[in-house]
Amino acid sequence: MSFKDSWKSLLLMLVVFAAAFYMPLSSERFQSGVTESLHLLQEYAREHVILCLLPALFIAGGLAVFLKKEAVMKYLGPRAKKVVAYGVASVSGSILAVCSCTVLPLFAGIYKMGAGLGPASAFLYAGPAINVLAIILSARVLGIEIGVARAVGAVVFSVVIGLLMHLIYRREEQERSAGFQFTEGDDSQPLVQRVIIFASLVGLLIFANWGSPETATGLWHGVWSMKWVISTVFAVLIGTASVLWLGVKAWKIVLVAAVAAGASLLDAGALAAFGLGVAAFAWALATSEGEGSRWVEETWGFAKLILPLLFVGVIVAGALLGRPGREGWIPSEWVEAAVGGNSIGANLFASVAGAFMYFATLTEIPIVQGLLGAGMGRGPALALLLAGPALSLPNMLVIRTVLGTKKTITFVSLVVLMATISGVLFGMIPLEVQL
Amino acid sequence: MRIQVLGTGCPKCKKMEEMARRTAESLNLDCTIEKVSSINDIVAMGVMSTPALAVDGVVVLAGRLPDETELREILSR
Numbered sequence: 469m470s471f472k473d474s475w476k477s478l479l480l481m482l483v484v485f486a487a488a489f490y491m492p493l494s495s496e497r498f499q500s501g502v503t504e505s506l507h508l509l510q511e512y513a514r515e516h517v518i519l520c521l522l523p524a525l526f527i528a529g530g531l532a533v534f535l536k537k538e539a540v541m542k543y544l545g546p547r548a549k550k551v552v553a554y555g556v557a558s559v560s561g562s563i564l565a566v567c568s569c570t571v572l573p574l575f576a577g578i579y580k581m582g583a584g585l586g587p588a589s590a591f592l593y594a595g596p597a598i599n600v601l602a603i604i605l606s607a608r609v610l611g612i613e614i615g616v617a618r619a620v621g622a623v624v625f626s627v628v629i630g631l632l633m634h635l636i637y638r639r640e641e642q643e644r645s646a647g648f649q650f651t652e653g654d655d656s657q658p659l660v661q662r663v664i665i666f667a668s669l670v671g672l673l674i675f676a677n678w679g680s681p682e683t684a685t686g687l688w689h690g691v692w693s694m695k696w697v698i699s700t701v702f703a704v705l706i707g708t709a710s711v712l713w714l715g716v717k718a719w720k721i722v723l724v725a726a727v728a729a730g731a732s733l734l735d736a737g738a739l740a741a742f743g744l745g746v747a748a749f750a751w752a753l754a755t756s757e758g759e760g761s762r763w764v765e766e767t768w769g770f771a772k773l774i775l776p777l778l779f780v781g782v783i784v785a786g787a788l789l790g791r792p793g794r795e796g797w798i799p800s801e802w803v804e805a806a807v808g809g810n811s812i813g814a815n816l817f818a819s820v821a822g823a824f825m826y827f828a829t830l831t832e833i834p835i836v837q838g839l840l841g842a843g844m845g846r847g848p849a850l851a852l853l854l855a856g857p858a859l860s861l862p863n864m865l866v867i868r869t870v871l872g873t874k875k876t877i878t879f880v881s882l883v884v885l886m887a888t889i890s891g892v893l894f895g896m897i898p899l900e901v902q903l
Numbered sequence: 904m905r906i907q908v909l910g911t912g913c914p915k916c917k918k919m920e921e922m923a924r925r926t927a928e929s930l931n932l933d934c935t936i937e938k939v940s941s942i943n944d945i946v947a948m949g950v951m952s953t954p955a956l957a958v959d960g961v962v963v964l965a966g967r968l969p970d971e972t973e974l975r976e977i978l979s980r
Contacts, residue, residue, distance in 0.1 A: 541951065559938060572942055573911065573945055573951050573952060573953050574952065576942050576943065576945075576946040576951075577950075578951075579944050580943075580946050580947075580955035581946065610940060704934075769915070773914065776940050778954060866911070866942060867907065869941070869942060869943060870943065
């Protein structure tokens with residue numbers, strides 16, 4: 469046995485040993501951190517997984533299958549109109565990008581063989597920040613205002629950053645080699661069908677998560693009392709669409725409906741009915757041919773990629789920061805002092821910290837949730853969400869190999885600057901409106 | 904023949920390399936398998952969604968993992 473091969477495992481063992489040996493079990497703060505972590509985990513499991521995360525994963529998986537990358541990249545090619553290129557670059561991240569390993573090759577491609585530095589920078593910035601999963605979960609966990617601000621902020625500022633990058637380096641725009649070629653995929657399914665499928669999915673997601681309003685009258689309450697009826701209509705639409713267009717056998721969908729209806733008739737609760745319905749639907753898709761089974765495959769791929777990371781993220785965030793109103797291992801005063809209020813310093817600190825820290829997909833959400841609960845201002849929270857997922861130290865190193873050191877530094881500074889500014893602005897908006 | 908696996912190091916790319924090795928072995932192919940992980944090289948081959956697979960310099964698959972039978976078919980051509 470050689471030391472060279474096993475030093476890593478040895479080091480890991482030593483770290484675990486030391487942690488176990490010195491664990492301050494009797495400290496009250498330590499205990500409360502552990503309890504908080506478990507509480508937060510349970511909160512996610514009960515509140516967010518079935519109704520929000522499951523449908524969101526299906527939406528992400530569906531987008532990956534039904535929307536061909538080629539169709540989007542067409543607008544980011546070398547001869548694309550500039551206005552179109554910026555627009556598409558800033559919103560296409562929501563469709564194309566779920567983790568940085570998909571963003572970077574696309575970014576490099578747009579830069580070197582496509583529409584150039586400006587649109588490429590816009591895409592790089594917007595991509596991770598506005599992917600569907602992140603927006604849906606932000607809105608659900610952190611509140612609709614932050615969710616919307618995150619999406620809008622990312623789109624607007626990506627265009628600004630792209631334009632600035634283009635202006636700063638306009639003299640250096642090199643002649644790019646031949647444009648990229650994409651093999652045209654079989655694009656047989658009409659657009660209308662896809663729109664109907666996605667609209668139903670999004671509808672189901674929104675109405676199943678419709679929160680109970682504070683007053684017992686009015687439109688919001690009306691929608692809330694009807695939420696399961698409306699959700700069921702969307703679910704039926706999805707089922708019908710998958711029989712008609714995705715080649716799923718009708719009897720399987722009937723079985724799915726029977727499972728969901730049975731669960732709700734037996735009074736198993738809406739969560740159980742919804743969860744079982746989704747599971748049965750996944751089975752129906754998986755056992756069919758063609759696009760249906762690819763849909764489940766992609767969804768499963770996302771689930772395998774994201775859920776373990778989110779699990780760890782929630783546990784760590786809970787232990788360090790606690791749930792809102794309670795303390796974890798990190799004292800609230802520290803958070804309050806660093807990122808409380810809405811000062812420029814607090815926003816800048818949140819942006820810089822977010823830019824260098826590595827957030828695995830979606831883990832930024834429990835972390836920001838914990839920080840908000842511990843006294844972080846709304847502005848710095850948005851700044852962190854805008855600077856965080858778009859950049860990290862390892863990510864910067866890869867960008868550097870594509871752009872070179874100078875442009876990378878400019879890009880990072882612009883992101884930090886923009887995130888700070890949007891944080892300050894967002895923190896100044898008085899938000900009295902409660903949906 | 905020369906098989907190239909293109910990927911920056913994401914889980915799917917590693918899976919692709921493993922699958923390519925296994926399939927090439929079971930088909931008794933006379934080939935070299937190499938990993939292209941520099942993002943510049945990947946883009947230079949015209950690939951923007953990883954994992955991707957190239958045979959003798961021609962990209963045959965990009966953006967997703969093939970299943971076992973599909974990969975066999977591609978490699979035995």
